[in-house]
Amino acid sequence: MRALAVLRTRWQTAALLLLATIVSGCAAAPDLVGLAAGGTAGALTANPYVGYGVAVGTRAATDASLNYIMRTRQGTEQEAIIHEVGLMQVGETRAWKVEHSIPIGNAEGRMQVTRLINNPIAPCKEVAFTVVDKKTKSFFLTTACQANGQWHWAQAEPAVPRWGFLQ
Structure with a gap:
């Protein structure tokens, strides 16, 4: 039961981070998406190294994707x-x-x-x-x-x- 409450809190935090990204514009998006993904992965695996790796990888992928979209436009x-x-x-x-x-x-x-x-x-x-x-x-x-x-x-x-x- 406690694990479910922790997961719900994490998803609420992720939703708030997504909302903050939308409000702040695209500049903060890679950092916030990486933070949310890394935090979730770290919490689910109980391993901070996995969380850090997921955060860095997700941030890099999001940043590269946004740069590609902007270059195309x-x-x-x-x-x-x-x-x-x-x-x-x-x-x-x-x-x-x-x-x-x-x-x-x-x-x-x-x-x-x-x-x-x-x-x-x-x-x-x-x-x-x-x-x-x-x-x-x-x-x-x-x-x-x-x-x-x-x-x-x-x-x-x-x-x-x-x-x-x-x-």
């Missing part, structure tokens, strides 16, 4: 912008917008091709664009070049703090 935004840049002429302004299947982090903005850069390697365009999310509006300037009939960023991706310095 950011890549979608970057592809939406570069696709439009390839169709635009110098001086032309267009809007861009990305709506994700899970409506968190949808983004939009405007872009303008500011100049054409002709060089012997590949034609390039300099593009200024904004990214507007709920609270902020950010301005960026970068270069896109054409290779094999498709437009690509001249850098790996725009290296900006919002996109995690992916360059």
Whole structure:
């Protein structure tokens, strides 16, 4: 009976940690999920080493999963912008917008091709664009070049703090 009460308390604690994760955003999610999994595993096995191992492994897996999801979402935004840049002429302004299947982090903005850069390697365009999310509006300037009939960023991706310095 006592074991059942301990398990119920552990599950309530895990539920509270999950709620705290949702409220605090994704930054604390790996730590809280690892803590909940490690605490539960340690309690069920009565072995702190097992609990610690489960906590570290769960935290690493959760962190890697969230990073993958964010990179994929950011890549979608970057592809939406570069696709439009390839169709635009110098001086032309267009809007861009990305709506994700899970409506968190949808983004939009405007872009303008500011100049054409002709060089012997590949034609390039300099593009200024904004990214507007709920609270902020950010301005960026970068270069896109054409290779094999498709437009690509001249850098790996725009290296900006919002996109995690992916360059």
